[in-house]
Amino acid sequence: MRFAYQPDKGHLSRRTFLRASAVAAGGLLVSLHFDFPALAQNAEALPAPPDAYIHIKPDGRIVIAVRHIEMGQGVLTSLPMIVAEELDADWSQVSAELAPAGDAYKAPPLGIQSTSGSWSVRYGYQQHREFGARIRAMLVGAAADRWKVRPDECRTEAGVVRGPGGQSAGYGELADDAARRPMPEQVVLKNPGDFRIIGKSTRRMDSRPKTDGSQKFALDIDLPGMKIALIARPPVFGARVKAFDAQAVRSMEGVRDVFEIPLVKGSAVAVVADRFWSAKQARDQLKIDWDFSSVERADSQELRARYQALAKTRGTVALSRGDKTALSKTTPSQHLVAEYELPYLAAAALECLNMTLRYDGDRAEAWIPSQFATLDQGVLAQALGLDPSQVTLHVVFAGGGFGRRSPLDGNVPFEAAAIAKRVRGTPIKLIYTREDDMRSGYYRPMTTHRVEIAIGGDGMPWAWQHVAVGQSFIIGTAMEKTFIKDGVDPLVIEGAVNNKYRIPNFEVSVHHPAVSVPVYTLRSVGHSQNTFVMETLIDELAVRAKADPFAYRLKLLDPEATKVRDALTLLEEKSRWRNNLASGRAAGIACADYWDTGIACAAEVSVVDNRPRVHRVTVAIACGLPVNPLSIEAQCQGAIGFGLTQLMSAITLKDGEVEQSNFDGFRPPYMSDAPAAIDVYIVPSNDAPLGVGEPATPVISPAVVNGLARLTGKRYRILPIDAV
Amino acid sequence: MATYKITVNGQRRDVTVDPSTPLLWVLREDLKLTGTKYGCGIGLCGACTVHLAGEATRSCGLPVSEVGDQEVVTIEGIGVDRVGRTVQEAWVKKDVVQCGYCQSGQIMAAVALLKATPRPSQADIEGSMTNLCRCATYVRIRAAIQDASTRLI
């Protein structure tokens, strides 16, 4: 498991129960309750439940609350599809909204309200089917009573119950009666062969508002009397304000207040103004004297040297299989030694970090594009001295997230709370400028890898020793006890320890240096580095063995790793274009088992102006039953584009300061950098659905580099690639 | 502070702001037209693209004092135009959006492209669609522009 936490299988467990209720305005409201004693006692006393999942309105419209943030991944469409399938709803009557923070929306496997790990559908599939099936049974029961027939004589289709004598009633007409019925204990779920919504390519719910400008993102929240807050942050992580000249900016037009606030580490100066532009002008003119004593000035050059030295020594062993001394039993002529350096990366979602908060002294209301809603709620409560129940947190649409909107220390709500406390009663919107966002840390960590391989007589790897060096995501956070085992952060080495190649003597060890740069889990987390290392090396071995890259991988892969084998096999068939390439072009492939999802891709590359150019990509994915193939295609296409970033860009530090501040210094892929065609193929399956949002991210960069190696004969182990 | 009369989506509007305020923030904060987005503030991402006198223009670097009587059209107003409406429909049909944050700007850029070049080649598309999409929806943007192009002719 990625986490030590043992998830249930996503079934509605005995500690949770569904409750149906009638609503004043009519209709059936279904909520999910946790069987906490306090809640159970008060269950009837709760007002219009803040924990509704499904609301069937008298006019037949169905509103489904989605417990995960929508940040592009399509969850606002896919989870409702699952409910609607078992409910036999009329899809055109279904709409969805984002659930606020609340216990009812805590989700497996973490048991917090989170959107991460490509988990939303994987762990929500069974539960949401059961939601739909139970409600359907109640509607059928209500209809059967009305017609004095047996429920099993009735059937449902597209939002209508039909009786044996030709009777029919819409769900909306039945909702009030259904709300008075008990929730069925047992329901029979559909056979996947009978699905008519799940498995069908379904367009997104949120396309229209996102194409006519009406979609409200977090940055668009507007409250009466709201002010804009910007923060002048220390140029070096952890530094503190020594002194600043508040007077000089306080008199500027539109500026309301200027004051020092604590940060999670260090301190900063906040400016509150009527408008963004006044706040920005004032912030940019602030003269601040910083206290750099006791801060560490991280420097990329120094870190590289330090990491390289560490990589030459064995770290804490995370996995050891076979003979520990195997390498020393082989002769150096059989060895391949490879050293990799992979940079810090910024998430750089297009919508900068921001949130809105109103704090009145005994209540707070927040609007956050949060990937970890209940954690952020807790951070706000603690910072404001409130109980979480006094903090209403609206989860709002995010312009991308990629992991940056879920730090465990809740750094953004922490800052907003400090500002809101000072201007109590006035709603504030805290905005990060692009420069603030890019320089704010919480990067994918920089890592160094040293791999020593002994190649057997058959050309296959016989012994493999991988030393990884990278900051831990978790050590020093509240989750340390839960996830860190024997000093090893499993996220840093994922993709290395759990790869599916059968290498008889195999060891992964890791060093976690303490560095002052905040790091966090970027889309595909440790896989973005370890899959790059694994797949470029496997490819290099295949080339040395003069073997076909598919055949070599299939020979080395565990015969039981069916998902990745299926993906590779499908890719082989769908990427025959590899055999007819124009001169100056080459193809590279890569594959991975991404937390049970099998993923493989082939990239057609060339070199243009000393830069790699990716012309076309084919992806094959084995993700169990594809809930929404159209969305899976989109996620794979997007992940391919996102995964190209590490070939092009890096966050670097000099004397403690981040050197990049905008999309010039840190250039993510634009259209001209991205492949003109990305074809996605899904392995057909009725197995339980697996994650799809991240898996394609880590396979594209090794596929491109493997293609480049075929063109130039060179291996690119230091990213980003400066020049080919 | 100074008062400016600007024409946005066919309406004359008065705004009283600091003359250096970029049009982007006037649209978003004073006129409450929040469909136009802030992404970088220095002309690199295109999230703030509007039409200024018919040209795709990045509004984050355009002081409101320089707008004058040039007509401004934003994503909220582009649907009344045949090309604009067709592009929006193509975006829905091809299921282009992911997070959607860049898409107002992408659509404004695509409409400007199709008005100037009704049958764009892939090279034309690549040359003029210089807006960043961090969700990397680029292949579907290409497909939607081609789709709109065939429907417009």
Ligand code: FES
């Ligand atoms: S916000 Fe104007 S180009 Fe990025």
Ligand code: FES
């Ligand atoms: S759709 Fe997310 S940035 Fe383009």
